[in-house]
Amino acid sequence: MDIVLSNMSNQPIYGQIYTQIKNYIISGELREGDMLPSIRALAKDLRISVITTKRAYDELERDGYIYTVAGKGCYVAEKNTELIREEHLKRIEGHLREIQRLAKVCNLSHDDIIEMFSIIQKEE
The missing domain is CATH 1.10.287 (Helix Hairpins)
Structure with a gap:
């Protein structure tokens, strides 16, 4: 899963992450049960704040695209x-x-x- 951030985008960084992961899920590139990178690992890879990554993951979870297992990580939810x-x-x-x-x-x-x-x- 490649996430590309653009400083030229009008969309905030967390929104860019949210949109790209959501599109991977909708397209089937990420499947039910697939583990997402940890919040810290993704933040480090993208060279952004952990808070920004957490916000994107929180929104994905709120909208039903992913779920979190405490101490284990975030996973793609069953497709609705x-x-x-x-x-x-x-x-x-x-x-x-x-x-x-x-x-x-x-x-x-x-x-x-x-x-x-x-x-x-x-x-x-």
Whole structure:
């Protein structure tokens, strides 16, 4: 698991860690029961504060992506398929809003967009 932090990002460091680990879990790269790096080890690897890493892990646990076993570490939680589905739906909605914005700029109609989507589906 590689986590890359960007000083240019508008997202705080703990948010970047949260988002990247969450994406690893949703994509299946991290599976149920996989152990995450310890808070201290991750902080050391990323050269950031332990407090920042702990905050990211706390938020991941609060949202149900990971769980902590006292004295043992943090692990990927069982996937809540409804939670993952909601996450994907939110991402799709975001992409659709961007498509809508770009379509207006390009003066595309609803039918034009549907036709583009149909062509893309046939290509796959």
